[in-house]
Amino acid sequence: MALLALNDLTVTFDDFTAVDSVNFTIEPGETLGVVGESGSGKSVTALSIMRLIEMGTRAKIERGQAEFTMPDGSTIDLLKQNETTMRSIRGNQIAMIFQEPLTSLNPVYPVGEQIAESLRIHERLSRKAAMARARQMFDLVRIPEADKRIRQYPHEMSGGMRQRIMIAIALCCGPRLLIADEPTTALDVTIQAQILGLIKQLQVETGTAVMLITHDMGVIAEVADRVVVMNQSKVVEQGPVDQIFHSAKEPYTQGLISAVPRLGSMAGKDDPEAFHLAGSLQ
C-alpha cells in the first residue's frame, strides 16, 4: 500500500490554478523526485500535503484527496483533517525541509533548542531529555563539536551546517515521509553533494520515504527511485528514473534531461547512476 496517494489535487490562488489535478503516489521508503521549473506547482503541492498552503496566503485547496497511511495501517485523507490532527502529523509523520536554510531557522533561538522543540511537541519530552536527543541528532547529521554548536545561533553557522540543522529538525521525530523542497539550491556546489548524500544515507538508516523537489534533473539522477515531472501546474510524466531518462515521452521532459550537463557523476555516461554511499561524507 502506498504511503501517500495524491488524487486530483487542485489548488488555486484567486483566479490562477497553481496545482491542477495532480496524481501521484509515494511508496514507503522510496525516494520520489518531483522535478519542474520554478512556478510549475511543485512547492505548492508539497505545502498542500502539509496543509500549510492556506496559512497566511490567498491559496485555496479546491478539490482532491491526499490519502496517507498511518503507522497502524489505517489511511486518512490529509486534506480533510482538522488543524489539531494536522499538527500531530506535521514534524512527526511528515516533516519538511526548505530551500533557504538561513531564513528557515529562527534567528533568535539557539539551534539546539529549535531541534528540541519538535521533540517536546510530539514526544512530550522534558527540556533536558529533548536537549539530550537533540545532541544525538547532531551526530546523526554529522555535525562535529556538537556540545559547542548546540548552543550556537543560526547566524553563527555556514549554509551547509544550517541545512544539516534543518534536516535534524525534520528527522528527530522519525517521520515516515520527508519532503525536501529544493534542499540544495541555495548551497555551494560542493556542499550540495554533501547534503544530498546525507539525505540519501539517512534515508537508508531510518527507512523514511523522501519526496525530493528540485528543478535539477542531475539531482534526480543521483538520488531518486521514481520521478514525477511537473510543468505549468500539471503532472506531465512519471515513472522510474531509468525509464524517464531512457525513453521520456514528453518533449518537456526530454528538454529537462538534455539540460543536465554530462559532468560529475554522469560524465561520460548516458545513464544516471545512484549516489555512492561509500566513503567519507565530510
Added chain:
Amino acid sequence: MIALARSIGIRLGQAIGLLLAVVVIVFLMIQIAPGDAALYLAGEQGVGDAEFLAKIRADYGLDQPLLVQLGTYVGNVAQLDLGESTYFSQPVLGLILDRLVATALLAGAALLFSVTIGVALGVFTARRPESPASHGVTVMSLVGFATPVFWLALMFIVVFAAKWGILPVGGIEDVRYEGGWFGETIDMLQHLVLPAISLGIIYLAIYSRLARASMLEVLESDYIRTARAKGAHERVVVYKHALRNGIIPVVTAAGLQIGNLLSGALLVEFVFAWPGIGRLMITSIFRRDSPMVVGIVIFSAAMVIIANLLTDLVYRLIDPRIRVGGSR
C-alpha cells in the same frame, strides 16, 4: 562574554564622549547667543546694577578667556556640579533630582502603556490584516501622529476629570488625603492615570502601527513556516517564534523616541501641574533662572544617552545577531 563586555565598554565610552560634546555645545550656545552672558546668569536679580554684574562675571569666571571658562565648566559638570539656581539659591542638580522620580514615573508609565498595549494591538491586527481593527490601527496612528499631546491632555481633563469627575484634574497627590502608605500610593496612582495615558496614547498610536507592520512581515518569514511544519501550535508560532522577532523594531523605536517622550512629558507636566523636571524647566525659563535651564538640558541629555544605552542592552538580549561585534 569578553567580546560582550568589550562592546559594552566601547558603547559606554561613546556615551560619555557624547555627553561631553553636549556640554560643550550648550556652553558655546550660551556664548554665541546675542547679549551678555552675565546678563543671562544674573537673571532677574538686578540687571542694571554694574557692580552686581561684575561680581557675577568674577563668580562665573566670565572675565577669563573662553577656553578657560569652557574647561572650568566641563570640569564642574564632570564633578556633577551643574551650578546654583539663581532663584532657589540651591545646587541645580539637587533640585533636578528632587523632581526626577515624578518625571520618571510619568515617562515610565507612558512608555509601559504604549509599548505593551501597542504590541498587543499590533499582534492582534497582524493576524487579521483585513479586519476593521487592523484598518483602525492604521488610521489611529496617523491621527495620533498629528495630535498635540497637550491638547489631548486638556480634552481628557474636560471629559474625565471635569465632566465625569472620575479622576483628579492635576497634581501628584491630594493634599487633603490622610492615610497610610497604601492609601497614598493609590491616591498617587489615581493622579498618574490621566497624565500617563495622555502621553502614552500618542506613542500607542505609533507603536501599534509599527508592531503591526513588523509582525505582518515576520509572520510571512520562512522560519514561521518551519515552526508550523514542526507541528507547533499557532499560539506558540505567534508568541514564541514571531513575537520575539516582531518586537525588535518596536524596541528600537521606543529607545530612539526617549528624547521625544521627555519633550512630551514636559507639556503633559505643564498641563497637569505634575511636579516633574519638565515643569521645573518651564518655570525656570519664566524666572530666567539660567543655570537651572542649562542644567536641565544637560541632565535630560544624560537621561536620553543612558536610555539609549539601556535600549542597546535590551536589544542585545532580544537579538543574538548583534550580541557580538557592536552595532549592525
Added chain:
Amino acid sequence: MTDLGIAIDPSVEAGGRGAFRMFLRNKAAVAGLVVFTFIVLVTIFGPPIYGVEAHKMAAGPFLGPGDDAGPLLGTDYLGRDILAGVITGGRTTLFVAAVAGAMAMGLGLVVGSLAGYFGGWIDALLMRFTEIFQAMPSLLFSLVLIYLMGPGTWKETLAIGLTLWALPARLTRAEFLRVREMEFVKASRAIGSSDLRIMTRTILPNAMPPLLVAATLLVVIAILFHAGLAFLGMVDINTISWGSIMGKNRGYTLTAWWTVAFPGIAIVITGLSIALVGDGLQDAFNPKLRGR
C-alpha cells in the same frame, strides 16, 4: 554633455509618473491633499472674508458654540471670536511650520548628503555632530534656543528649524549611501562629472522619494512644535496662532472647553491631512505596492 544620471536610469522618470498615478488612485491621500489645500486657502483668504478681527472683543465673554448671541465657535474670556482666532492663527502656525520644515530639510540635506557622499572621516564627524543634537530632547532644545534668542516669529522659526534637522540629515545620508553604489553613479563618475554635479544631478533625484515623504512628516512635527511652544507662552505674545489661543485660554478650559478644543481640532485636521499625503506618497513610491 547630457545628464547621465537621468539618461541612464529611465526608471526615475517613469517611476515618477507611475507614482503620481498611484497617488491619485489613493483616495485617502487625495482627500488629505484637498483638505490641506482648503485649509491653506482659508488661512490666506479667510480673515478678510470673515471680517472679524481675532484679537478684538467681538461679543460677550464665554459664549458657547452655537450660542445665538455669539459667533459660530463661541468666544473666550475676553469675548474674542474663536473662529476668527482659528482662521487668523492658522497663518502663523502654517507659515512657521512651512519655513521651519524647509529650513530643517535644507540643513539636513546638506549635512546628510555630504556625510553620505564623501563617507570616511567627514561622515564620522558629521554624524557624531548630529548625534549631539539628537541627545537633547527636541522640545527642550528649542526652548533653550528661544530662551537665548528671545521671542519673535523669525526666531521661533529658526529655533524649530535648528531643532528638527537631525532627522532629515540621517535619512539623506542613508539614501546617499544606498544610491552612491549604483551603476549609473559610477558611470557618471567615470566620465568625469564633478562631485557637486553627481550629488545634485545624479544622486539627489534618485534619493528624492523618501525625502519627500520625510518632508511632509517634518511639517507636521513643526506644526506640533510651534503649537507646543506657543501653548507654553514661549513665543511672541502679540502673535495669534493655534497654539497661543490654547495657551491663553488654558486656565478657562473647564469653564469654556471650546476655546481650547477648536484650535486643537484645527491642528489635528491639518496634521492628519498632511500625514495622509505623506502616507500616500510613501505607498506611491513603493514599487512593491504598485499595480495593485
